[in-house]
Amino acid sequence: MRIRFYNGKICTMEKDVNYIEGELWTNESYVEYVGKAKPSSKVFDREINLNGNLLMPGFKNAHTHSAMTFLRSFADDMPLLDWLHKQVFPMEAKLTVDDVYWLNKLAIMEYLTSGITANFDMYFYPRDIAKTSVECGFRTVLCGSVNSYGGSVEQELADYEYLNNYNELISAQFGFHAEYTCKLSLLEQLAAEANKRKLPVYFHSSESRAETERCIERTGMTPTVYLNSLGMLNNGGGCFHGVHLTEQDMDILKEKNMWVITNPSSNLKLASGIAPLEKLRKRGVSLAIGTDGPASNNCLDFFREMFLTTALQKISCDDVAVMDANHVLHMATVGGALAMGLTDCDTLAVGKKADLIVIDLMQPNMQPINNLMKNIVYSGSKLNVKLTMVNGKVLYEEGRFYIGTEAEEVYAHANEIIAAKR
Amino acid sequence: MRIRFYNGKICTMEKDVNYIEGELWTNESYVEYVGKAKPSSKVFDREINLNGNLLMPGFKNAHTHSAMTFLRSFADDMPLLDWLHKQVFPMEAKLTVDDVYWLNKLAIMEYLTSGITANFDMYFYPRDIAKTSVECGFRTVLCGSVNSYGGSVEQELADYEYLNNYNELISAQFGFHAEYTCKLSLLEQLAAEANKRKLPVYFHSSESRAETERCIERTGMTPTVYLNSLGMLNNGGGCFHGVHLTEQDMDILKEKNMWVITNPSSNLKLASGIAPLEKLRKRGVSLAIGTDGPASNNCLDFFREMFLTTALQKISCDDVAVMDANHVLHMATVGGALAMGLTDCDTLAVGKKADLIVIDLMQPNMQPINNLMKNIVYSGSKLNVKLTMVNGKVLYEEGRFYIGTEAEEVYAHANEIIAAKR
Numbered sequence: 001m002r003i004r005f006y007n008g009k010i011c012t013m014e015k016d017v018n019y020i021e022g023e024l025w026t027n028e029s030y031v032e033y034v035g036k037a038k039p040s041s042k043v044f045d046r047e048i049n050l051n052g053n054l055l056m057p058g059f060k061n062a063h064t065h066s067a068m069t070f071l072r073s074f075a076d077d078m079p080l081l082d083w084l085h086k087q088v089f090p091m092e093a094k095l096t097v098d099d100v101y102w103l104n105k106l107a108i109m110e111y112l113t114s115g116i117t118a119n120f121d122m123y124f125y126p127r128d129i130a131k132t133s134v135e136c137g138f139r140t141v142l143c144g145s146v147n148s149y150g151g152s153v154e155q156e157l158a159d160y161e162y163l164n165n166y167n168e169l170i171s172a173q174f175g176f177h178a179e180y181t182c183k184l185s186l187l188e189q190l191a192a193e194a195n196k197r198k199l200p201v202y203f204h205s206s207e208s209r210a211e212t213e214r215c216i217e218r219t220g221m222t223p224t225v226y227l228n229s230l231g232m233l234n235n236g237g238g239c240f241h242g243v244h245l246t247e248q249d250m251d252i253l254k255e256k257n258m259w260v261i262t263n264p265s266s267n268l269k270l271a272s273g274i275a276p277l278e279k280l281r282k283r284g285v286s287l288a289i290g291t292d293g294p295a296s297n298n299c300l301d302f303f304r305e306m307f308l309t310t311a312l313q314k315i316s317c318d319d320v321a322v323m324d325a326n327h328v329l330h331m332a333t334v335g336g337a338l339a340m341g342l343t344d345c346d347t348l349a350v351g352k353k354a355d356l357i358v359i360d361l362m363q364p365n366m367q368p369i370n371n372l373m374k375n376i377v378y379s380g381s382k383l384n385v386k387l388t389m390v391n392g393k394v395l396y397e398e399g400r401f402y403i404g405t406e407a408e409e410v411y412a413h414a415n416e417i418i419a420a421k422r
Numbered sequence: 423m424r425i426r427f428y429n430g431k432i433c434t435m436e437k438d439v440n441y442i443e444g445e446l447w448t449n450e451s452y453v454e455y456v457g458k459a460k461p462s463s464k465v466f467d468r469e470i471n472l473n474g475n476l477l478m479p480g481f482k483n484a485h486t487h488s489a490m491t492f493l494r495s496f497a498d499d500m501p502l503l504d505w506l507h508k509q510v511f512p513m514e515a516k517l518t519v520d521d522v523y524w525l526n527k528l529a530i531m532e533y534l535t536s537g538i539t540a541n542f543d544m545y546f547y548p549r550d551i552a553k554t555s556v557e558c559g560f561r562t563v564l565c566g567s568v569n570s571y572g573g574s575v576e577q578e579l580a581d582y583e584y585l586n587n588y589n590e591l592i593s594a595q596f597g598f599h600a601e602y603t604c605k606l607s608l609l610e611q612l613a614a615e616a617n618k619r620k621l622p623v624y625f626h627s628s629e630s631r632a633e634t635e636r637c638i639e640r641t642g643m644t645p646t647v648y649l650n651s652l653g654m655l656n657n658g659g660g661c662f663h664g665v666h667l668t669e670q671d672m673d674i675l676k677e678k679n680m681w682v683i684t685n686p687s688s689n690l691k692l693a694s695g696i697a698p699l700e701k702l703r704k705r706g707v708s709l710a711i712g713t714d715g716p717a718s719n720n721c722l723d724f725f726r727e728m729f730l731t732t733a734l735q736k737i738s739c740d741d742v743a744v745m746d747a748n749h750v751l752h753m754a755t756v757g758g759a760l761a762m763g764l765t766d767c768d769t770l771a772v773g774k775k776a777d778l779i780v781i782d783l784m785q786p787n788m789q790p791i792n793n794l795m796k797n798i799v800y801s802g803s804k805l806n807v808k809l810t811m812v813n814g815k816v817l818y819e820e821g822r823f824y825i826g827t828e829a830e831e832v833y834a835h836a837n838e839i840i841a842a843k844r
Contacts, residue, residue: 379721
């Protein structure tokens with residue numbers, strides 16, 4: 001299957017955040033050509049006239065709990081730890097493999113409407129999540145989620161091997177839920193395995209003030225210092241949230257080459273706070289963006305996350321010049337891909353994966369065009385996503401899904417699942 | 423023209439924030455029936471099957487500078503007063519009446535995509551703004567904007583009379599730009615006229631810390647105390663922004679029946695701060711929401727504003743329970759209408775204006791339906807706006823505009839205008 005996108009603006013994210021007038025050809029799952037308009041003797045299966053619209057790499061959603069779609073608008077307005085223990089965990093205990101299949105599919109649909117072409121998911125039943133993603137044609141990196149309430153390191157390592165050899169759309173990273181849900185013995189075992197195998201490790205950390213304070217009370221250390229003292233950060237990896245970080249924490253994250261993956265909507269809605277992204281950026285810590293799960297966000301909308309990634313820094317730093325929109329676009333595409341270990345779909349270049357989106361500029365929120373790339377971060381919306389392609393296949397176009405299931409069937413299942421759990 | 427919307431969920435906002443299964447009929451510009459499904463012997467010009475989707479009052483955008491669409495993504499990342507004086511004012515000085523006509527039309531289109539059915543606009547050439555709105559079929563309340571750099575109280579009163587007798591879609595309120603752009607003699611003249619005629623007065627106030635501090639340096643009073651000392655608040659009215667308010671300011675706003683119209687995206691992006699909405703709400707101050715202009719926001723998206731109206735209170739109060747989504751929906755519809763003096767399009771009831779929207783629930787971000795009304799505030803998007811009707815006429819439906827001009831013509835004019843100003 002060869003597809004030619006022509007007569008458009010192409011943003012490759014290869015060097016800087018900008019675009020050229022040109023075209024892009026795909027061949028199976030790869031980009032075969034990207035550059036100025038040029039004649040070709042090749043036969044294309046489909047030629048898509050971009051009509052001057054923008055083609056760019058898809059957004060990479062670097063922290064998700066996709067199947068939590070069933071808790072959307074279920075228990076809003078509760079503190080993080082109460083919310084987890086009283087609402088989320090009891091409901092999750094009732095989830096079946098089949099439920100996760102449908103709920104994950106619903107999230108993938110929402111990702112597609114928002115121009116997201118890959119997610120970094122932490123949830124139960126990772127092999128089944130992978131199966132759903134492959135069925136839909138979507139790219140997912142699974143993150144280990146073991147904790148003292150469920151799972152084992154042995155099972156996680158088995159899943160890690162299985163998933164990294166399962167399908168070209170799927171990969172896995174080593175991880176655990178969070179310091180506050182893992183006993184010391186488990187953390188020690190995780191660190192030992194990570195160090196033996198040189199694996200980066202990913203986990204929730206420093207999300208709420210209460211969580212951070214309890215760690216200090218218990219260990220005398222912040223979560224970052226504590227995990228570092230256990231050798232957990234020796235091979236890099238990433239910290240989801242990273243809201244309550246000390247200067248020392250930030251120095252450690254930089255020194256250990258850890259990613260910080262920010263979730264601004266979720267951090268607002270759960271009153272967790274505003275992550276010190278500008279301070280991290282200045283230190284050279286690598287940054288990416290995630291929506292978090294739909295129970296806390298409650299939507300899976302990268303335009304909202306991109307706007308908040310810059311706008312919240314402006315008030316927290318009391319400086320409108322910080323966190324330029326171009327930097328945010330880099331985080332949302334290249335940063336997200338690299339954070340989850342995807343080195344072949346970060347930019348649009350020959351030989352890279354064809355994970356891309358078409359942004360409709362012929363909408364009032366994109367006009368006039370004083371600065372196209374800033375328009376995307378500051379005024380973009382799901383309404384601007386004309387097409388989402390993953391691995392060379394169109395999965396969403398002009399409001400329709402091409403994921404092998406009818407949308408209505410997914411919605412019906414999701415509503416049956418919540419009705420049965422109440 | 424009689425239109426019947428049937429087989430849907432109807433949220434009237436009449437008593438509480440909820441919905442019934444039912445239908446709604448319009449007759450010319452009015453709601454003729456709203457309630458449960460019922461047979462009718464009337465002949466309808468059009469019958470719209472809602473297919474289970476939600477019909478509700480349109481959002482009321484209670485603070486706008488619509489024609490500033492030409493400055494979208496033009497001068498991001500500058501402090502408020504620099505931004506106004508160095509970027510906005512010099513560019514605005516070049517604007518012609520014809521420019522404002524097209525730029526206003528562009529904003530109206532964006533309002534329609536976001537389910538906004540009325541705006542409260544403050545800008546140059548109010549009579550021409552009114553003309554554009556009427557041509558589009560859109561409802562606009564014009565707010566006086568006199569200041570010591572332009573306009574006169576006499577001209578504003580003449581416009582006020584003219585606009586309040588111009589067209590059923592148009593009305594006007596008395597106002598001025600802001601305390602910091604008006605000399606004392608002008609403020610005294612405004613207060614005298616307002617008191618003579620018993621007019622509520624609307625103005626920008628307490629938006630940035632610098633503005634508030636300069637007022638204290640100059641007058642020894644906060645903007646609210648200062649304007650109150652001049653008798654400006656005696657007949658009510660409203661304060662746009664209201665970010666930096668003291669306890670005394672809030673008491674005065676309550677005592678004087680002043681509205682506070684919040685603009686959360688703009689306040690973030692210009693690093694102005696977070697308005698103390700929850701404190702105002704607890705005091706009983708009436709609240710509404712506005713997008714502000716597209717130069718500072720940069721988009722005109724009520725879903726973003728609604729989410730931020732609740733989410734920012736959660737972090738600023740360090741309490742996830744504050745500013746419930748239902749309260750936000752009330753602010754966005756009923757509050758906005760009443761703030762700008764529109765008493766006939768606040769809710770959907772027999773005899774009220776048919777200013778309404780249809781929300782598409784068959785989208786992944788609206789599923790499953792644990793709580794429909796919270797879904798709208800927490801996960802709604804422009805993508806969910808299927809139809810926007812103003813004054814009984816469909817102006818936007820399934821992505822197409824019915825405003826008497828082709829979208830492409832408006833975009834072309836907007837781009838010509840910015841090219842000519844550079």
